[in-house]
Amino acid sequence: MNDIIFLLKKEAQLEFRQKYAVGGILLYVISTTFICYLSFRSIVDIPTWNALYWIIVLFASVNAISKSFAQESQGKLLYLYTLTNPRAIIIAKIIYNSGLLAVLTLATTLFYSLFLGNDIGDLAQFIIVSIAGSMGLASLLTLVSAIAAKTNNNVSLMAILSFPIILPLLITIIHASKNAIDDLGWSVNGKYIIVLLALNALISALSYLLFPYLWRD
Amino acid sequence: MKHWWKILAVILVLYTIIFGFLIEVPALPILHESIRNLFFHVTMWFSMIILCGVSWVYSIMFLNTGKTDHDIIASESANVGIMFGSIGILTGMIWANFTWGAPWVNDPKLNGAAITMLIYLAYFVLRNSMDEEQKRAKVSSLYNIFAFILLIVFLYILPRMTDSLHPGNGGNGTFSDLDIDNTMRTVFYPAIIGWTLIGVWFLTLRVRIKKLSYQRETELINNNI
Secondary structure: OHHHHHHHHHHHHHHHHOHHHHHHHHHHHHHHHHHHHHHHOOOOOHHHHHHHHHHHHHHHHHHHHOHHHHOOOHHHHHHHHHHOOHHHHHHHHHHHHHHHHHHHHHHHHHHHHHHHOOOOOOHHHHHHHHHHHHHHHHHHHHHHHHHHHOOOOHHHHHHHHHHHHHHHHHHHHHHHHHHHHOOOOHHHHHHHHHHHHHHHHHHHHHHHHHHHHHHOO | OOOHHHHHHHHHHHHHHHHHHHOOOOOOOOOHHHHHHHHOOHHHHHHHHHHHHHHHHHHHHHHHHOOHHHHHHHHHHHHHHHHHHHHHHHHHHHHHHHHOOOOOOOOHHHHHHHHHHHHHHHHHHHHHOOOOHHHHHHHHHHHHHHHHHHHHHHHHHHHHHOOOOOOOOOOOOOHHHHOOOOHHHHHHHHHHHHHHHHHHHHHHHHHHHHHHHHHHHHHHHHHHO
């Protein structure tokens, strides 16, 4: 437990030292949204609005998390290995990336509705779906970035490896967030949110079990 | 008789081809005689999922033991599974063109097929991006385990929540509704076993080739030293 808190502090300090990284991702979101704004002007159709929103979030997340393991040099990894156990590292990374993506998703929501308008029926539910969804994306992409970091060309591999396996998660998220926009209420959408949380739990559990095998080199 | 299962595979596939075209099938609207595609298209998917399951099991075994043989079996059964998947997609597209009027429609089963292919192609790209054998085996079997579980979620759990044109989903009749007198089952189940055994036969041949080429490589290296 202490290890996890220590590792979280380390991640936060690193992030604070390299402010341009978070700033870069935020700028990425803003410029993508602005491109969509100039291309579409305004989106009336709700499914399109919703799908475009999640595609922006997906690409921003892949960009944000791909550096998660790649930035650690081989020597630093070895040093961490002697200090703590791999399970603490993957949990700390998942928690940290979840927080990062939650902030990123909320920022995307803000800019996206500023430029492209918003017809969200149930804002509270939409934000809950967004945060739960970004946690799922974070835990899946963290493990994939650990896998991709083992290869030589990890930037393109990150996308190839993560997109097919992210689909069950993404489709559930898109369903749930469309229900939230249509204001269908908890009785309808509760089922989707439970499936989403179950998927999050499954992905985190798999990462927790599998990561130690990847760690040893 | 160590090769009895190969003989069984040939007999079962011959039985499928002959009786698949000869038996009485239920006369149904839209489907008509094209329902016989059940023996040649649906069975491909069953064989593919079984082979991918074999690949998954051997990936887990590799992570536990670290034997290169397990990794060879895992990657080759994924390879044979992909071959069955491609044939499944082709037969499905020909059939869909006649029945639904288009080779590709937006349907959870079809999307699942496409995703399966993408996952295993990504698996092979991942394998080929690393040179070092042990590292390649470890990283790719880890991805295989992770991806297969998410694939099962995508194929068998999420479609239950939406509609599909395929039997058994969203108000469409299931297999048992279509086939009340069970004649089709007498060909369908042997067909699954037959095609899967043929797949296993391919697998054993490919594994032997891979092992021999590994042996030759190590011999060459040893001779040069």
